[in-house]
Amino acid sequence: MIAYIDASVLLRVALDEPAALSEWRQVDRGISSALIRTECLRTLDRLRLQQRLPDAQLAHRRATVLALIDAIEIVELDSVVLERAAQPMPTALGTLDAIHLASALLWQELLQITPIMATHDAALALAARAHGLPVIGI
Numbered sequence: 001m002i003a004y005i006d007a008s009v010l011l012r013v014a015l016d017e018p019a020a021l022s023e024w025r026q027v028d029r030g031i032s033s034a035l036i037r038t039e040c041l042r043t044l045d046r047l048r049l050q051q052r053l054p055d056a057q058l059a060h061r062r063a064t065v066l067a068l069i070d071a072i073e074i075v076e077l078d079s080v081v082l083e084r085a086a087q088p089m090p091t092a093l094g095t096l097d098a099i100h101l102a103s104a105l106l107w108q109e110l111l112q113i114t115p116i117m118a119t120h121d122a123a124l125a126l127a128a129r130a131h132g133l134p135v136i137g138i
Contacts, residue, residue, distance in 0.1 A: 001116060002029040004104040005072060006097075007039035008120040009137055014040070014064045021118055021137050030072035031115055033081070033103035035096065040065045075103040090130040097124040105131060 001023065010032070012020040044065065048058050075081065077099065084102035085095070093101065101117075101124060108114055117128035117135045125138040 001026045002113060003027045003031070003118040003136070004100070004107070004115040004133075005030045005032045005036070006100050006117075006119040006121060006124060007032075007036050007043070009118045010036060010065065010068055011040055011043055012120065014068055015061060019120070021120075023118070023136050027118070030118075031075060031104070031107055032069075032072050033075050033100050034077045035099055035103075036072075036074075037069055039096065040069065073107075075107050077103075081106060089127055091123070091127045093123055093127045097121060097127065100124060101127050101131065104128070104133065108133075 003023075005027070009021050009024075011017075013024050041062070044058065044062055047053055047061075053061075081099060081102050084106055085098040089098060089101070100119075104115055104117060114133065117125065117133045118137050119125050119128070119135065120137045122138055125135045128135050
């Protein structure tokens, strides 16, 4: 399966959470925006502060996140992606989700392959469906 992976999916897998994407092992080709690195590392930093994670646990989680990110194709965050994300959308969508959706749509247009949107975010899932992308994780 070819899937566009958003941060919510990657983090649940990396942190071994019980509600992690059940189809994760079926993803042979993952794609995401370069934004995923910042989102995931900021989340880990928040967890470190809020949950007072010991250094060893934080280091393990960070290494897992970085290894997962290294295993997926990255759509660079450039002016084309940002311009696409700034355009009107058929549903209400925040900035980061709009960047993820724009990245997935541009990747699809470039390669003529429709990825499955893997997300646990309801707004992103709705917007992806409105653009004709299949969705898993919701």
